[in-house]
């Protein structure tokens with residue numbers, strides 16, 4: 001037993017020496033690429049997506065694909081940081097799911113900049129105080145985040161990527177137990193994701209919406225004997241508040257999709273999506289006319305969301321996600337025809353698909 005352990009540990013040490021050498025070789029190359037790229041943009045989402053796809057495709061195991069992805073996200077994060085440290089704005093404070101989304105996409109070698117609101121994330125990136133921003137755009141239980149859609153319509157920023165984050169909620173409190181809890185604080189989205197659980201386990205508790213789940217924790221701690229908050233485990237750990245119930249979201253597949261926004265048009269990766277927003281003229285069959293070019297050119301639509309246009313009552317704009325990059329011929333043709341049929345079309349960006 002002792003000898004066998006020693007032998008395996010010796011093998012691991014030799015592999016770690018190789019990994020150390022290879023990681024530094026990789027980092028040195030990334031730095032050289034940084035010099036070749038010069039002033040141009042450091043982050044190349046299409047290249048990073050291709051690397052991740054290739055590593056997952058070639059992964060022989062036993063490490064699961066998800067672990068390989070996480071490891072390579074971190075490796076690229078640290079290599080990129082040798083070129084330049086990126087600043088990424090997100091809906092704060094720290095401990096929110098938005099921060100988790102930043103880490104999932106950019107790794108840990110970036111500077112996270114917590115902002116007070118989704119508006120603030122857009123302003124921070126628009127004014128150049130951060131290179132990118134990460135904003136929630138839809139949740140699988142609660143639907144679209146309207147404010148993000150409205151701001152995408154107004155902003156000159158482009159969508160440069162998406163992040164899918166499984167969201168698990170916890171009830172956290174310093175109260176003695178569930179029966180002591182009279183009020184539950186959380187962000188309206190999180191309260192919405194846990195409605196059935198709350199109806200069953202805390203039917204009499206008042207539900208109070210807070211600016212963020214982290215703010216909800218702080219509010220709940222002011223009256224800790226009879227208050228609770230709904231938040232993620234990361235936030236609970238940050239504030240050292242006991243978790244009374246885990247995975248209280250009504251749908252265990254509960255996932256929030258975030259968008260990466262920035263002042264950059266992303267090149268094709270081979271597996272991309274394009275987001276756009278458009279409005280239809282106010283006549284019968286207009287929406288059908290908008291969708292026909294997509295069908296004609298065999299472009300699949302993965303999402304269609306309507307939003308009040310704010311230009312007149314009962315007028316709408318439509319947010320679409322379609323498969324493919326806007327530079328791919330069939331997508332470009334469909335978009336050209338769409339521009340002729342629609343009263344207004346704005347391409348929000350093409351970016352690599354993630355799962």
Ligand SMILES: C=C(O[C@@H]1C=C(C(=O)O)C=C[C@H]1O)C(=O)O
Nearest residue numbers: 030033042043044047076079080
């Ligand atoms: C090294 C580069 O810069 C960045 C770092 C990458 C990496 O570590 O592999 C990949 C793409 C870029 O985001 C590059 O452009 O190839």
